[in-house]
Amino acid sequence: MMVLLALVVLPIAAGFALYALPRADRTLAKGIATGVAAVTFLAGIALRDQSMSVRWLARPFTAAFHFADDGIGFWIALLLALCTLCAVLAANVPRLRDFLALMLLLEGAMMGVFLARDLLVFALFWDLMLVPVFLGLLGWGEHPSTAWRYLIYNFAGGLTLLLSTAAFGVAFGSTDVIGRSGLAHLGYIWGPWIFAGFAFAFLVKTPIWPLHTWMPPTYSDTPPPMVAVVSAVQSKAGLYGFIVVGMALLPEAMHAATYVMLWLGLISLLYGGFVALVQTDAKRIVAYSSLSHLGLILVAIFSFNALALRGALIYVIAHGLFNAVLFLVLGFIEEREETRSLPRLGGLARANPKIAGAFAIGALAALGLPGLIGFAGELIMLTGIFSAGYFWPALIALVPIVLAAAYMLRLFQDIMQGPEIPDVPIRRDLTLIEGLAVAPLVLAMVFFGVNPHALTTFDTTLYVSASELAP
Amino acid sequence: MIANPYSGADWNAVVPLSIVAVAALVVLFADLVTPKGLAKRWVPVAISAIGLAGAAFTCGEGWGHSYAAFGGGFMVGGFATVFQEIVIVAALLSVAIYAHVGEDENFSGGLALLLWSTSGAMLMAGAGSLMTIFLGLELLSLALYCLCGLSPRATAGEAALKYLILSSAASGFMLYGMALFFGATGSVALAALAGQAVESNALFLCGTALFLIGIAFKLSLVPFHVWVPDVFQGAPLPVTAFMSVVTKAATLAVFARFAYAAVTGPHAQAILAPVYVIAGISMIVGNLGALAQTDMKRLLAYSGIAQVGYIVAALAGSTALGLRYAIFYLAAYTFMNIGAFLVVALLSTSKEEGSALAAYRGLGRTRPVLAAAMVLFLLALAGLPPTAGFVGKILILSANFDAGYAWLAGLLIAGTAISLYVYFKIVGLMYGRHERPHPTEVRPVAPLAWAGLVACVLFTFVWTFDPLGPSNVLPLVK
Numbered sequence: 001m002m003v004l005l006a007l008v009v010l011p012i013a014a015g016f017a018l019y020a021l022p023r024a025d026r027t028l029a030k031g032i033a034t035g036v037a038a039v040t041f042l043a044g045i046a047l048r049d050q051s052m053s054v055r056w057l058a059r060p061f062t063a064a065f066h067f068a069d070d071g072i073g074f075w076i077a078l079l080l081a082l083c084t085l086c087a088v089l090a091a092n093v094p095r096l097r098d099f100l101a102l103m104l105l106l107e108g109a110m111m112g113v114f115l116a117r118d119l120l121v122f123a124l125f126w127d128l129m130l131v132p133v134f135l136g137l138l139g140w141g142e143h144p145s146t147a148w149r150y151l152i153y154n155f156a157g158g159l160t161l162l163l164s165t166a167a168f169g170v171a172f173g174s175t176d177v178i179g180r181s182g183l184a185h186l187g188y189i190w191g192p193w194i195f196a197g198f199a200f201a202f203l204v205k206t207p208i209w210p211l212h213t214w215m216p217p218t219y220s221d222t223p224p225p226m227v228a229v230v231s232a233v234q235s236k237a238g239l240y241g242f243i244v245v246g247m248a249l250l251p252e253a254m255h256a257a258t259y260v261m262l263w264l265g266l267i268s269l270l271y272g273g274f275v276a277l278v279q280t281d282a283k284r285i286v287a288y289s290s291l292s293h294l295g296l297i298l299v300a301i302f303s304f305n306a307l308a309l310r311g312a313l314i315y316v317i318a319h320g321l322f323n324a325v326l327f328l329v330l331g332f333i334e335e336r337e338e339t340r341s342l343p344r345l346g347g348l349a350r351a352n353p354k355i356a357g358a359f360a361i362g363a364l365a366a367l368g369l370p371g372l373i374g375f376a377g378e379l380i381m382l383t384g385i386f387s388a389g390y391f392w393p394a395l396i397a398l399v400p401i402v403l404a405a406a407y408m409l410r411l412f413q414d415i416m417q418g419p420e421i422p423d424v425p426i427r428r429d430l431t432l433i434e435g436l437a438v439a440p441l442v443l444a445m446v447f448f449g450v451n452p453h454a455l456t457t458f459d460t461t462l463y464v465s466a467s468e469l470a471p
Numbered sequence: 472m473i474a475n476p477y478s479g480a481d482w483n484a485v486v487p488l489s490i491v492a493v494a495a496l497v498v499l500f501a502d503l504v505t506p507k508g509l510a511k512r513w514v515p516v517a518i519s520a521i522g523l524a525g526a527a528f529t530c531g532e533g534w535g536h537s538y539a540a541f542g543g544g545f546m547v548g549g550f551a552t553v554f555q556e557i558v559i560v561a562a563l564l565s566v567a568i569y570a571h572v573g574e575d576e577n578f579s580g581g582l583a584l585l586l587w588s589t590s591g592a593m594l595m596a597g598a599g600s601l602m603t604i605f606l607g608l609e610l611l612s613l614a615l616y617c618l619c620g621l622s623p624r625a626t627a628g629e630a631a632l633k634y635l636i637l638s639s640a641a642s643g644f645m646l647y648g649m650a651l652f653f654g655a656t657g658s659v660a661l662a663a664l665a666g667q668a669v670e671s672n673a674l675f676l677c678g679t680a681l682f683l684i685g686i687a688f689k690l691s692l693v694p695f696h697v698w699v700p701d702v703f704q705g706a707p708l709p710v711t712a713f714m715s716v717v718t719k720a721a722t723l724a725v726f727a728r729f730a731y732a733a734v735t736g737p738h739a740q741a742i743l744a745p746v747y748v749i750a751g752i753s754m755i756v757g758n759l760g761a762l763a764q765t766d767m768k769r770l771l772a773y774s775g776i777a778q779v780g781y782i783v784a785a786l787a788g789s790t791a792l793g794l795r796y797a798i799f800y801l802a803a804y805t806f807m808n809i810g811a812f813l814v815v816a817l818l819s820t821s822k823e824e825g826s827a828l829a830a831y832r833g834l835g836r837t838r839p840v841l842a843a844a845m846v847l848f849l850l851a852l853a854g855l856p857p858t859a860g861f862v863g864k865i866l867i868l869s870a871n872f873d874a875g876y877a878w879l880a881g882l883l884i885a886g887t888a889i890s891l892y893v894y895f896k897i898v899g900l901m902y903g904r905h906e907r908p909h910p911t912e913v914r915p916v917a918p919l920a921w922a923g924l925v926a927c928v929l930f931t932f933v934w935t936f937d938p939l940g941p942s943n944v945l946p947l948v949k
Contacts, residue, residue, distance in 0.1 A: 159884045163880060166869045
């Protein structure tokens with residue numbers, strides 16, 4: 001119980017406490033923030049089937065501050081703790097103290113999302129996690145308009161989530177339901193509407209075409225350490241929601257939406273893949289590749305197959321790890337070269353072999369090289385989609401895997417290989433701290449790549465069987 | 472010799488509001504005998520605070536002992552207690568603002584008027600008959616007309632005149648409605664209006680229409696809202712803060728009592744439906760109006776129009792839960808709204824009130840604590856966690872679903888979506904990296920205003936986790 005509480009409360013409390021430190025002392029702020037993130041990560045490792053619950057509302061429906069780490073939440077929480085730790089270590093931005101405070105607040109809010117067992121608490125943290133990113137974009141982003149675009153899209157999603165949560169609570173009498181399944185049939189004519197509200201929020205957050213337009217500018221404007229966490233973990237909140245809320249609680253409505261969602265997923269994965277091919281902003285390439293990968297996970301979820309779901313959950317972790325690596329390394333490069341435009345970069349590998357090495361592993365994982373974690377997830381997902389009887393979707397889903405190879409290799413070549421650009425200001429390889437920030441992520445990619453079944457402690461049957469009960 | 476028709480219990484019922492009214496007299500008297508200097512400000516403020524605290528205490532004693540005093544004219548306990556406490560708290564917080572930014576000229580006079588206005592609102596909160604409703608309303612309003620015009624600034628006179636003319640017209644509507652009620656039932660008691668027999672009476676229906684127009688005006692529901700921004704902008708800051716909560720709370724008490732206890736026939740919901748429709752429209756129009764504002768007082772005036780729409784929406788369907796949630800949201804709104812006004816007060820300089828939006832540029836760097844508090848209040852007004860505003864909105868949404876008013880829930884969400892830009896625009900000004908800080912004059916420390924701010928922050932935050940509105944507030948008349 002204490003561990004769960006620490007995971008949510010410690011980063012938030014520490015985030016506020018950071019503001020009490022002297023503004024100019026960057027080392028102190030970074031030391032404390034790293035310490036807090038490390039303790040949070042250790043606490044995450046120590047999690048094993050814990051649960052805590054404090055009563056919140058009695059009427060009009062029961063709700064409780066109920067947190068638990070069973071099922072999928074555990075691995076995503078661990079991913080979050082790891083990504084935050086690495087991002088905090090790597091952070092090197094102006095006004096570092098304030099930035100690190102926001103990072104810790106973001107971590108706490110997202111922990112709440114993935115550990116909450118109560119829909120209302122889930123909605124609370126869902127809305128809460130908007131604020132640090134908005135403030136981060138305002139204070140450190142390139143254009144204020146990006147912050148607004150991020151906020152408007154995600155707040156709209158947050159509102160429909162809130163509306164659906166209230167309606168669900170009134171219809172079912174309780175919101176303390178996440179992690180449960182096989183609930184009595186809601187028997188509520190608004191079931192599809194409730195699902196629609198949730199689905200809108202989840203699609204915006206993931207994001208999925210055509211609700212993705214906030215994402216490329218957000219990913220390219222946000223400072224790298226924050227975008228590493230946002231793209232690695234916050235983007236998973238929507239997919240996580242589809243599994244624990246849609247599949248488990250509203251299976252009929254979820255099934256009814258299958259074809260729409262499959263189409264949206266397929267369009268996203270093709271659209272993201274093709275657009276990534278022609279971008280020249282390095283961060284935008286990774287952003288659009290994200291759209292493509294997340295579309296694939298959506299297709300896997302909506303094939304309602306235990307194998308595909310297992311693959312999806314592995315790929316959720318995989319995508320988190322390699323996206324965090326790619327964005328962190330791109331951040332290092334941008335710091336040195338002062339640009340992330342591909343035509344103005346080139347030949348970095350000769351002077352910066354460590355950066356090139358880390359980047360290569362991340363890119364190879366993203367394109368699905370066997371032996372790294374991306375491959376395991378993709379293969380299992382595709383097998384699952386195919387065995388669920390979705391032949392054409394599985395076939396279409398192969399296309400972006402080919403595209404991924406093309407755009408990832410192009411990204412790597414344009415930055416790392418070819419002739420060196422002469423007027424680059426600094427040629428400095430990874431510092432020790434930067435290396436330490438990337439190493440755990442790279443190691444995790446390799447470890448889970450050769451050993452993916454370590455990740456499959458998920459109880460997928462809970463969710464798939466719930467959805468199979470549906471007509 | 473005529474026997475006194477009233478017992479001790481009747482007089483006990485009005486002790487809290489009498490304390491406030493008497494405190495106002497003491498303030499005026501003390502002003503005559505205190506020497507010039509700092510005491511001129513602190514003595515009246517201390518007397519007001521003590522008077523309000525005493526009223527809060529005696530009023531709290533009545534909680535749980537509900538009874539009808541003066542033959543049903545004034546209700547004690549339960550519902551009345553809750554609303555009176557809200558009014559007293561709002562008045563206390565306004566006094567804290569007044570102590571900081573009140574003009575030296577007429578300092579005690581303004582304070583006395585504020586207290587009299589408070590006692591009028593307390594009377595309305597407990598009013599069980601048409602006579603007491605009107606008495607309270609006029610006591611509240613007359614004092615406010617004077618308060619609006621109290622500032623030497625040119626806009627204050629305009630605000631006062633606008634408020635006087637429009638508000639008097641609204642009072643006229645209400646009074647006409649009451650006269651028709653009397654014609655329909657031959658009684659001034661609200662309880663006499665209840666039931667099926669009256670509902671089909673044409674006099675009653677016409678009276679309801681007129682009465683509700685008056686209510687909608689005082690609540691500032693669309694389309695009776697146009698006076699609000701001008702009056703709020705022109706009035707002195709403490710008066711604006713006071714009006715933004717107290718007028719609404721007192722009128723809501725009257726409306727809730729009317730809706731729950733007087734309109735009880737089978738067609739009750741159809742009769743009240745127009746109010747809920749305009750409440751829904753207010754959520755949209757209020758927030759749309761707030762979008763374009765560049766003055767904090769005007770912005771909060773428009774946002775208040777929307778907020779009162781949310782509260783009235785909770786009452787739709789006349790369910791017990793809805794009433795509880797309306798009270799909870801009102802109490803939360805008291806703290807978050809006056810909290811925002813306290814920030815404005817703490818930003819005020821001797822030359823100008825800190826209400827121009829430009830004063831918020833770069834505040835996150837120059838006054839981090841004040842900016843953080845403002846963020847919390849804005850999050851609460853927008854209905855985002857971790858604030859009482861978030862829980863309050865969830866409760867209102869579920870009350871609407873519960874009572875079958877899903878369309879109101881939809882409008883509430885639409886209004887909230889618009890309000891996002893209103894509130895986050897200020898966050899953007901405070902924290903945007905391109906915002907050049909606005910030079911501010913450092914003012915003397917204002918302990919009372921800071922204490923009020925801390926209280927507002929605490930309640931806005933802590934009520935997220937313990938949103939238990941008061942139970943046992945029904946029945947509203949006896």
